Amino acid sequence: MILHVSWTISGDGKPNPHLEATLSEAEAALVGRLVEREESALLEVLTDHQSRIFNLALRITGSVEDAEEVTQDTFLRMLDKVQQFEGRASLGTWLYRVGTNQALMKRRSTGRRQEQSWDDPMAAFTEDGLHATPIRKWRGSVLDIQKEETARIVRQAVDDLPEDYRNVIVLADLEGRSRQEIAEILEISVPAVKSRLHRARLALRTKLAAEFEEAKE
Amino acid sequence: MRARQEYNTMKRMMRRMMAWAFGRKIMGIQMVSCREVSQVLQDYLDGELSRAERRSITAHLALCSECRAFLSTYRETLSLLGRLPSTPMSRKFSEGLENLLLDRLSH
Numbered sequence A: 001m002i003l004h005v006s007w008t009i010s011g012d013g014k015p016n017p018h019l020e021a022t023l024s025e026a027e028a029a030l031v032g033r034l035v036e037r038e039e040s041a042l043l044e045v046l047t048d049h050q051s052r053i054f055n056l057a058l059r060i061t062g063s064v065e066d067a068e069e070v071t072q073d074t075f076l077r078m079l080d081k082v083q084q085f086e087g088r089a090s091l092g093t094w095l096y097r098v099g100t101n102q103a104l105m106k107r108r109s110t111g112r113r114q115e116q117s118w119d120d121p122m123a124a125f126t127e128d129g130l131h132a133t134p135i136r137k138w139r140g141s142v143l144d145i146q147k148e149e150t151a152r153i154v155r156q157a158v159d160d161l162p163e164d165y166r167n168v169i170v171l172a173d174l175e176g177r178s179r180q181e182i183a184e185i186l187e188i189s190v191p192a193v194k195s196r197l198h199r200a201r202l203a204l205r206t207k208l209a210a211e212f213e214e215a216k217e
Numbered sequence B: 001m002r003a004r005q006e007y008n009t010m011k012r013m014m015r016r017m018m019a020w021a022f023g024r025k026i027m028g029i030q031m032v033s034c035r036e037v038s039q040v041l042q043d044y045l046d047g048e049l050s051r052a053e054r055r056s057i058t059a060h061l062a063l064c065s066e067c068r069a070f071l072s073t074y075r076e077t078l079s080l081l082g083r084l085p086s087t088p089m090s091r092k093f094s095e096g097l098e099n100l101l102l103d104r105l106s107h
């Protein structure tokens, strides 16, 4: 992908960069081959992107079955739309956007679980503004995410988050998307993304603390 | 037993002193509460605080072991999330998807 940067000066005198991505030659060629219905092009795209789209969908929906459905729908849609593919975003970005939206819709439509209630993270303080309960460090042994048990606890905690919190955590902290991008995907403002993200992280920290804290001495 | 009691007394005293300091300026530094620290942790880690705000947080962290533990576990939360391993797709699904798409491609 090639990025073109142009600058404009906004009302408050700050320069704003505008990024425009165009397809690299290799990517444009790949899209061309897809339009020509070449099997090898399709296999190439699958190899490059299917696992990423599947994991994104799994993290949002929390269900393997739903994630498989979303992955399938995303690539089917790609085949349908490839002819009118604008070429303004890279194929990877396009797939990612479509996959995200499909997964969000899927999760909403299934509404398969009762959402757990979460304590307001700001309620964990005394009137004076001190921590109401002692904060302990976490056991070093649990912090290895390669351990199945640790990964399971973290996944479960994310999956249990209320929808608004979960979506920003998945997109920002698991998938590493920028605040700007998340704002566009979720159709909320950047400050709203930031405040939701912070609250979500505080809630998650508290949840994980219950599992990971050192024993009381 | 006695040492434990003394430790707890000291701890209570520290909490009183901290609560007293919140909202005051000491040696030119605005003292903030644990609640305020937790509210701005994200901006603190993103480097988005002013110099004065940063100094307030740093001063608080130097005094407060609970907020130090809070900060380190907040960071650990982010680090765990960022390193969560991806889940492999089942072979059955992967093959099924490939066949479905190849079939669609030729129509």
Ligand SMILES: [Zn+2]
Binding pocket: A131, B033, B034, B037, B060, B064, B066, B067
């Ligand atoms: Zn504190």
